[in-house]
Amino acid sequence: MRKKIVAGNWKMNNNLSETINLINDLKIQIYKNNVKVMIAPAFTFLHDAVKQIDGFDIEVISQNINNNSSGAYTGEVSAEMLKSIGVNTTLIGHSERRAYYNEDDELLLNKLKYSIECGMNVIFCFGEELSDRKSQNHFTVVKNQLDNTVMKVDKSSWKKIILAYEPVWAIGTGETASAEQAQEMHEFVRKCISESFGEEISNNVSILYGGSVKPNNASEIFSKKDVDGGLIGGAALNASDFSKIVESNR
Ligand code: 13P
Numbered sequence: 001m002r003k004k005i006v007a008g009n010w011k012m013n014n015n016l017s018e019t020i021n022l023i024n025d026l027k028i029q030i031y032k033n034n035v036k037v038m039i040a041p042a043f044t045f046l047h048d049a050v051k052q053i054d055g056f057d058i059e060v061i062s063q064n065i066n067n068n069s070s071g072a073y074t075g076e077v078s079a080e081m082l083k084s085i086g087v088n089t090t091l092i093g094h095s096e097r098r099a100y101y102n103e104d105d106e107l108l109l110n111k112l113k114y115s116i117e118c119g120m121n122v123i124f125c126f127g128e129e130l131s132d133r134k135s136q137n138h139f140t141v142v143k144n145q146l147d148n149t150v151m152k153v154d155k156s157s158w159k160k161i162i163l164a165y166e167p168v169w170a171i172g173t174g175e176t177a178s179a180e181q182a183q184e185m186h187e188f189v190r191k192c193i194s195e196s197f198g199e200e201i202s203n204n205v206s207i208l209y210g211g212s213v214k215p216n217n218a219s220e221i222f223s224k225k226d227v228d229g230g231l232i233g234g235a236a237l238n239a240s241d242f243s244k245i246v247e248s249n250r
Helices: 016-029 043-053 079-084 095-100 105-117 130-134 138-147 155-160 179-197 199-204 218-222 239-248
Strands: 004-009 035-040 058-060 089-092 121-126 161-165 207-210 229-232
Touching: 004 207, 004 239, 016 035, 016 043, 016 058, 016 239, 043 058, 089 105, 105 121, 105 155, 121 138, 130 138, 138 179, 155 161, 155 199, 161 179, 179 199, 179 207, 179 218, 218 229, 218 239, 229 239
Parallel strands: 004 035, 004 229, 035 058, 089 121, 121 161, 161 207, 207 229
Antiparallel strands: none
């Protein structure tokens, strides 16, 4: 059985008091069901967030990670540091990291392998740009991104991997992929995984959709058979919207 997941990527938003307030609101508003809920505040507040969650069933995760264990890497954060504060899952490969910080497939593969070696779980993000979709190259682009990264790990790593399809043109634009477009890509990705790693792994990996998921479109997107949940940006900054999205994933 695949896990249903809704994860909130807070990106570079919220100061300390806003972080604590949003967590407190989520603790009141999130209705417990069979969905795994995750939130990714800024690095600065991860430790406060873990303490504030205080046993409540929401996992605090990080937005990024370095691919080295320690040393002279100014401004970076390691798996060991994250684990020492109780953060055991990280995003890797978000399109904003790829676009603004030049994170290429080679680096992302290093981050992925190293994180898993350190015992972290990974939400690995991928997705095509608008020009790729307009030129009908979206499947090729996605396959390439996957072939260069997650397809290069060994079979045993897959129990630590969650995938997140985030078409770049749908992120923060208010223009979401249709439920059919999401399903079509998720089915394609599952087929690629099956071809390389077999059906058991492809059937068990959760694939999330991200890109302008809101309370009014979440249920339709999550109703598709290969969509196991969402990675939410803007709407995750509002407790009421995020809780409604969590409830949509039944
Ligand atoms: P939005 O939900 O704001 O489009 O962001 C999606 C995203 O990038 C989540 O990682």
